[in-house]
Amino acid sequence: EEGGDALPLAGGSAPKVSMVFRKLPGVSASGMGLRLSQKFVFLLFLSGLVTLCFGALFFLPDSVRLKRIFLSKTEIQPVTVGSGSENDVREHVKRPKEQEHLRGMTPAKGDGGGGKAKGLSRKPSVSHEATEERLPGGRAQEEPGLSRSKPESASERATSSDHRSDSDTFSFHRFKRCLAKAPLGRDGGKPSDPQTHERREKVKEMMKFAWDNYKHFAWGKNELRPLTRNGHIGNMFGECQGASIIDSLDTLYIMGLMEEYNDAKEWVQTSLDLNSNGEASLFEVNIRYVGGLLSAYYLTGEELFKTKVLELGEKLLPAFNTPTGIPRGVINLGSGTSWSWGWASAGSSILAEFGTLHLEFVHLSELSNNPIYTEKVMNIRKLLNKIEKPHGLYPNFLSPVSGNWVQHHVSIGGLGDSFYEYLIKSYLMSDKTDEDAKNMYYSALEAIEANLVQKSPGGLTYMAEWRGGILDHKMGHLACFSGGMIGIGADDGAQEKRQHYLDLAAEITHTCHESYTRSATKLGPEAFRFDGGAEATATRLSDRYYILRPEVIESYMYMWRLTHDPKYREWGWEAVEALEQHCRVESGFSGIRDVYTMTVSHDNMQQSFFLSETLKYLYLLFSDDDLLSLEDWVFNTEAHPLPIVLVRSCLIRL
Structure with missing residues (x-):
């Protein structure tokens, strides 16, 4: 200070x-x-x-x-960062130079170490105003960390604009000028091809239908039960409600459903209660609520979303109060107490959960001017770099007490999936300056190729699971995101390496498409196998269900943008037709219990991620590439778009 x-x-x-x-x-x-x-x-x-x-x-x-x-307390704000984090505050005060390193700030020339911070930046606008806002002589940021820090309450900082100059806080208007392209493109991403436009309009109609029924029958609840026409709360979010509302904010906005978006915004303003008790998943709250509120703010500039997300971010910090700094999986947002899932081995934390925080937490640091969030996730990365990894692989269970692996089960599907996704996306979100994330990702991908990637007798490429050296020739629907992940991470410098990864991405996406086409409904099962003569089909009754998951469609969208091969749009349209035929019911959309029978049995659940991910990815698939351009945005694992940390050429702060 x-x-x-x-x-x-x-x-x-x-x-x-x-x-x-x-x-x-x-x-x-x-x-x-x-x-x-x-x-x-x-x-x-x-x-x-x-x-x-x-x-x-x-x-x-x-x-x-x-x-x-x-001065009175109202004039000098207290130094707090949330329940259970007092030691973190003391450390910030004691280590100003270390803060500067973590933030990735470098002083302007002649500034004597007191230079102005470099924030979200990229290609400067050619406008006179944008030219005036750039710092002369500033060097490119060398670290992925972001913002100037003052150890005080993030939510107070968001609402105390009278105590801050514009140059000391995030500026939404300057941020918009730093984007390479307008977030919604030239004309909302409207495609010129009439058939593609018609298909996009159909996806928009599906979103409105799903939303209208949620609003009519389940307003304020987490999800809609479309058969019984009532709401579902569940226990993933503690006593927090409105998951479908938060998950839908950005989807409604980019589709131009403004009346529906305004209803959602009003609910956030009047009814979103973050002082709830109950057991909430740190992972689910982060990817849905934090991710949803962040993207809504970056797309609209509405301060309401910024205030709410900073309030929520503070409530997640106590989960990191463990001997290793690896967060526990469950947190009570009201009391700040945290614990591990009862089903997790030996009280362990789960790779996909503690490894899927980086994108959102870096942006929490950016908006709050407080590096504590970035420090928390960088500490996780430091620990993972220290410990030995069997065959270079990351097992799914880690003790937050000892910092050791609990089991040697490795999966690119459930329990592991989005950890790898967030490594490559952290690199991309840093404007390709986060070399540590890049190196971790490619090292992990090499280990995955060497140990898990398999070719079936029928020529299908898939990712098996690894259990202490024994391969389980199963691939989950969740693992089908990896086609898109490998695709967006293909740019590794050497042309032959880039083509190798693009080919691998295309092969995996093709395999996942086969899991759809080989079912009666043309929708894919929860898991499919490649043993005992099976090829991309579920052999167990417990794996035959489909719960409106987005991962296959996600890979279609990325592969379309990377290759513009028309087959990906055709595959996406096949999924639309299957959803309409088998999952659409009178009052919404429902998952089905068996993709291999035409006598459909519905599960009576319209998942919030159907609104956030499945329909959004389909809409983007049938839109022009400048709608949420990959030059400017990365999508968190719930498909909430977050801006790339634009550090090289356009400075947000003066």
């Missing part, structure tokens, strides 16, 4: 010297034995002394502690 701007006295008025000369108890003026002229000189001397003291209080550079003594 040193070097902060001088704060005026409450009300902005000069101090009244007469208040200092109230009578002291037991002393009379007549008893002082001073003549009138001596009194005048004495009073004049004291007046000058008081004026000098108050002048020093507000103009000397190291007067912050004195300000705290004389």
Whole structure:
């Protein structure tokens, strides 16, 4: 906090010297034995002394502690970062140089170390205003960390604009000028081809139908039960509600469903209660609520979303209070207590859960001007880099107490999936400056290729699971995201390596498409196998269901943008037709229990990720590439778009 701007006295008025000369108890003026002229000189001397003291209080550079003594609590905000994080605050105060390194800030030339921070930046606008806002002589940011930090409450900082200059906080308007393309493209991403446009309009109609039924039958609840026409709360979010609302904000906005978006925004403003109890999944709250609110803010600039997400971010910090800093999987948002899932081996934390925080937490640091969130996720990365990895692979269970692996089960599907996704997306989101994330990703991918990637007798490429050296020739629907992941990470410098990864991405996406086409409904099962003569089909009754999952369609969208091969749009349209035929019911969309029978049995659940991911990816698949351009945006694992940390050429802060 040193070097902060001088704060005026409450009300902005000069101090009244007469208040200092109230009578002291037991002393009379007549008893002082001073003549009138001596009194005048004495009073004049004291007046000058008081004026000098108050002048020093507000103009000397190291007067912050004195300000705290004389100014009220409403003028100097308390130093807090959330329940259970007091030690973190002390560490921020003690380590200013380390903070600068973590933030990736470099001083401007001639600034004597007090240079202005470099924030979200990329290609500067050609406008005169954008040119004026750039810092002359600033160097490119070398670390992925972001923002200037002051260890105080993030939510208070978001609402105390009267105590901050514009140059000291995130500027949404400057941010928009730093994007290479408008978020919604030239014409909302409207395709020129009439058939593609018609298909996109159909996806938009599906979204409106799903939303309208949710609003009518389950408003404020987490999800809609379309058969029984009521709401579902569940226990993934503690007592937080409205998951479908938060998950839908950005989808409604990019589709231009503004009346529906405004209804959702009003609910967030009036009804979203973050002071809830109950067991909430740190992972699910982060990817759905934090991700949804962040993307809504970055797309719209509505301060409401920023305030809410910073309030929520603070409530997640106590989960990291473990001996290793690896967060536990369950947190009570009201009390701040956290624990591990009861079903997790030996009280362990799960790779896909503690490894799927980086994107959102870096942006929490950006918006709050507090590096604590970035520090938390960087600490996870440091620990993972230290410990030995069997055959270079990352097992799915890790003890938050000892920092050791609990089991040697490796999966690119459930329990492991989005950890790998967030490594490559962290690199991309940093504007390709986060070399550590890049190296971790490619090392992991090499180990995956060497140990897990298999070719079936029928020529299908798939990713098996690894159980202590024994391969299980099963691939989950969740693992089908990996086609898109490998595709967007294909740019590794050497042309032959790039083509190798693009080919691998295409092969995996093809295999996942086969899991759809080999079912009666043309929808894919939860898991499919490649043993006992089976090829991309579920052999167990417990794996035959489909719950409106997006991962296969996600890979179609990425592969379309990377290759523009028309087959990906055709495959996406096949999925639309199957969803309409088998999952659409009178009052919404429902998952089905068996993809291999035309006598459909519905599961009576319209998942919130159907609104956030499945329909959004389909809409993007049938849109032009400038709608949420991959030059400017990465999608979190719930498909919430977050801006690339644009650090090289366009500076948000002055």
